[in-house]
Amino acid sequence: MSSPFHIEEIFPDDAGHTVRLPRRQTGNAPQGLVVTLLADYTVRTGAWLPSAALVALLAEAGVSAAGARTAISRLVRRGVLDGSRQGRHSFYRLSRPAAVNLSVGGRWIVTATDPTTAWDGQWTLVAFSLPQDHGTQRRNLRHQLRWLGYAPLYDGLWISPHEVTPPVRAHLAQLTLGAVTVFRGRQAELDTLAGRDPLDAWDVAAIARHYESFLRRWRPLLPRVTSGQVGGAEAVQARTEVMDTFRRFPVLDPQLPTEILPPGWLREPARQVFAAVYDGLAHPAERHVRAVVARFADQEQPGIRAHTTADLLAGLGPGEAPACGDGTIPDAAGSGRVPS
Helix, strand or coil, X not given: CCCCCCHHHHCCCCCCCCCCCCCCCCCCXXXXXXXXXXXXXXXXXXXXXXXXXXXXXXXXXXXXXXHHHHHXXXXXXXXXXXXXXXXXXXXXXXXXXXXXXXXXXXXXXXXXXXXXXXXXXXXXXXXXXXXXXXXHHHHHHHHHHHHCCCEEEECCEEEECCCXXXXXXXHHHCCCCCEEEEXXXXXXXXXXXCCCCHHHHCCHHHHHHHHHHHHHXXXXXXXXXXXXXXXHHHXXXXXXXXXXXXXXXXXXXXXXXXXXXXXXXXHHHHHXXXXXXXXXXXXXXXXXXXXXXXXXXXCCCCCCCCCCHHHHHHCCXXXXXXXXXXXXXXXXXXXXXXXX
């Protein structure tokens, strides 16, 4: 089972702002790497980073200087980054909409993989019908339902083991065309082979293989993490990669009830390994990012801090969204100011 999900679904736009985060790509995805780096070290503080430092950090991940600069320029045009100049140097940071958007997504990654409570045995069903000439709206609804933990049991019938949440209600309320019906109940067993198990809406075997692959990749690194043998560029790259991989699990496995999953389900072991790597490498990765930034800045750039899973869970606190010194929010065209 491939992972066709775009970063827009992994980090959904729940902030009510228009911000076009980059799509998921195969191989090195420079725009995605820029977003992940800034999210991992500046999303709560709104710190500005020199463009040369971003280029250097991306070079450590195998991205060419030209590719890095192109990625940064495109992210500014998308409204993901704010840009400004200080003397001969260019600086960038996450725009306010992107920071809020990524904060929502980071919290979702942590909470969606927490141990689940006992399941009441009921399913929520969302049936919808949209006119054939409204394909974009249909695709957007499907993407949002997928992110919200639903999967298609049949065409136009999506299910989830969870109660209808306020975000689900809000998204369904936006449908002004066609029709939608939501109900919740237990499956009625049929004495026929024609009946389909609701769990079949998810490819459980493929999800299990994703967990197994994740654990094979990251468990062997844990002894080196705990003994402090991973540092510098390796620590930054490991944190970026483990986040890039793990953040897809809440979409693949939206807290499916363990009561109906195969014994030994690996959601919790994967969550523990992710936290051990991501949190365990926070300090050495932060030191490296600070050192790289210091090579290209005339003065210390405050606010560079490696975020942990606890920070992801906390999200953006009051006043933590990016803002200029006078409290104004810079626009994506670069009208903001670099702290002096």
